[in-house]
Amino acid sequence: MPHDGHDHDHAEISSGEKPRSYYDIMTTAVLELLYEKQILKPGEIRRQIEVLDSRSPALGAKVVARAWTDPAFKARLLANGRTACEELGISFYDDTQLIVLENTAEVHNLIVCTLCSAIRARSWVCRRTGTN
Amino acid sequence: MRYPVGHYRVPLYLRGKNATVEAIIHPTMLDNEAEGFGRNAGLKGFYYRVGLPLADLWPDYVGSERDSLRIEVFETWLERI
Numbered sequence: 059m060p061h062d063g064h065d066h067d068h069a070e071i072s073s074g075e076k077p078r079s080y081y082d083i084m085t086t087a088v089l090e091l092l093y094e095k096q097i098l099k100p101g102e103i104r105r106q107i108e109v110l111d112s113r114s115p116a117l118g119a120k121v122v123a124r125a126w127t128d129p130a131f132k133a134r135l136l137a138n139g140r141t142a143c144e145e146l147g148i149s150f151y152d153d154t155q156l157i158v159l160e161n162t163a164e165v166h167n168l169i170v171c172t173l174c175s176a177i178r179a180r181s182w183v184c185r186r187t188g189t190n
Numbered sequence: 191m192r193y194p195v196g197h198y199r200v201p202l203y204l205r206g207k208n209a210t211v212e213a214i215i216h217p218t219m220l221d222n223e224a225e226g227f228g229r230n231a232g233l234k235g236f237y238y239r240v241g242l243p244l245a246d247l248w249p250d251y252v253g254s255e256r257d258s259l260r261i262e263v264f265e266t267w268l269e270r271i
Contacts, residue, residue, distance in 0.1 A: 153219075 109151065117148055136160060192267075198223055200267045203247055208271055209240035215262055223264070237262040 078086075092098040121143055125132040135142035139156030150156070159167045191206040199222060218234035225231060244257045251257075 153217075155215075155217075157215075 109149075117143075121146060121148070197226060200263060201261075204261065204263070205267075207242060207246060209242040211238050211268075212241050212260065213239040215239060219264075221264065221266065223266070235265045237264055238268055240268075 089098075089103070093100060121135065124146065125135050131142065131145070134145070135158050139158040140150055140154070142158075143156060144150065159169075161167055193202075193205070215237040218236055221230065221233045221235050224233055239260055239262050241258055241260045243255065244253060244259055245251045245255060247259060
């Protein structure tokens, strides 16, 4: 059908691909720069994604269940969350430290994200339900 | 009170508030804000755990007066009072 000032019909002119979003293009550009400058290798990105994907809330449940049944483990967990989790074969990377808080009959801890997903600092709301 | 332009890791609701230091977090950690802007790479410092009542943060808070917040704040954001 004639359109836009010309007299013949033709298929829509496009690259045949969905247009890429701004952030999609930016991500690819940053990745290519990292590879080009040899800061990262393509395999490292894939490996890290696999590490992240292998984590699940079941790991945390395993740690808590162990603390319920093993008082010595619980003491070590409260003293140093990272090394206690490593005892159960849960690995950490970078210098991530894990602080474990115990709910009691009188204190309930509610962990909240303070800002964004990348934050290192933690915060929590503490509700004292007892009489003191 | 500081409201610098850019990405900073202290919640706005906390700035300028008085709180009590409850713990110093070991070991020292990277200064993420400086690191994020490419300054003083590798500089480390302490996070301090501070606590304050929720009612001090939210004047219209209707929950228990025993409810409180604990938060770990990098040393560059703290001032002795």
